[in-house]
Amino acid sequence: MSAVIETARLTKRYRDLVAVNELNLKVEEGETFGFLGPNGAGKTTTILMLLGLSEPTDGHAFVCGFDPTRQPLEVKKRVGYLPENPGFYEDLTARENLFYIARLNRVPRTEANRRITRLLEQVGLNNDGDRPVSEFSRGMKQRLGIAEVLVKEPKVVIMDEPTLGIDPDGVTRILELITGLNREHGITIMLSSHLLHQVQQICHRIGIIVKGRMIVQGDVDKLGSAILKERRWNFLLEVGGKADGLEAELRSISGIAEVEPRVGGWFLHCTVDVRPAVVSLVSRKGLSLLQLRSEDPTLEEIYLKYFREA
């Protein structure tokens, strides 16, 4: 595994505004990386710098081993970019739009036609290829955008808010498409979004950017604990039957720091994993265990916490 996208202290300043602040980012080959952040956090600016469409004020970026500022063409040959709200030439058909992009990539005509037919099928637009894009819905345009990105057969695909403003069904289709690209074609994918649950569904790793700074990046499942530094053990306990005196006995279990009564149960703040002790206590008391659920903070909560601070 090697880094396909790597930035070192990447910075972009606009007069008095720092859009991206010493950003260090790493996307490994073959993974799906989610670039998360609220609106205006610097996601798009970072992506533009990765593509050489905008020059960094400071720092470096490397994409597929090339510096996008110095060798933009080498980068653009290998990277497909799907902007937020991709625009098309409305009076041309879907096929003509794709053909233009294919020709810009110097794909020979016959090969381009073959690819376009295959791609339109892949994104589910095979019956709409000869309709002008002006008749397309937003979801269809987004899928056409994905097809267009794939025309050049890229190694890496960068997508800016690919699910923005699309209905739930459309979102599912797009997310499936993206997962398919990664699994079946081995394309490295970096996508930006402000919707955590979508990113969580399809990304291996995520990075959270707020106010131009990368706050955290890592594996989706390990990220929660990483941010909270020490892992806490919090459980929600619900039991059936008469539970007189259970609360006092819970308090006496070592490792339980605090017991908070809840409707039909208790919330336990613990220092270690106390589940075996709790389960045996409940069974000793002759009660039935209805629920003992780990209540670790989810990524969502962490994410929201940062958003509010931002």
Place this chain on the structure above:
Amino acid sequence: MGVVFWKELADHFSSRRFMILLAIIVLTGVWAIYASGQSIRQEAEGIPTDFVFLLLLTSQSGGLLSLATFIGLLGPLVGIMLGFDAISGEYARGTLSRVLSQPIYRDSLINGKFLAGLATVAILWASILLLVIGLGITLVGFPPNAEELWRMLIFTLVGIFYVGFWLALALLFSLLFQRTVTAALGSLAIWLFLAIFAPLIAQVVAGFIVPNPSTAEELTRQADIASIISRISPSTLFGESVSILLNPTARLLGMALPEQTQGILLTPLALGQSLLLILPQVTTLFALVAVCFGISYIKFMRSEIRA
């Protein structure tokens, strides 16, 4: 760049805008030539039979503008219409970042667009020329001679540069203003200023520099200053070039004292001599196009593409 060029050219030719332009130009062109052809035929005895075809282009008849003047007037509109949404239109549609994230050099986009615009203009212009020749032959009854053909060809080239200037200007505005409407209105404002107000302003300024001319010398000096100032405008440059090119007997621009014209033979100038006379105008026109496009080029290469 070739890909961008052919795509833009195809866009121009299939656009409704171009169809309208073509219809206007062809209709008025045919009408102007027909009208002047009729009047030439009626007065055929009094007019030297040399350069009838050039006369077709320049003679006014029936209160109608001559074709040359008419083209000088419509040319800017053609240039502006072809160029005003070149970049701003791509911005508005959100296609610019998509196209520029393809492995092409950034300048191939703007070069391709400019050249496609120029090619469109050239095709328009050439079709008008052919129309003139064709109609002229049927009206007059004999084909143009070599001298006339050369002059018309050079007239066409100068015309392409002239429209090219407006194309470059519209391109620059479409780059400066991200809104298509602003770009169009900006270019139209410049056109109005240069075509209509610049000569007036030149008159006023010349009047300031040489107030109340009484002698012939002062009068010519005032006229000279006015024409020098009005040469800022490409419309003036084009008008002057055309008046020399299409009128072989013309050998002076602006006013001249009687002493200066004394002894001048009223024979037509050779093509080379006419060209020499308008060389400064044509060079300036060419330079204006280059400067205008150069600014757009530099601006475009440095701009950040966000949409």
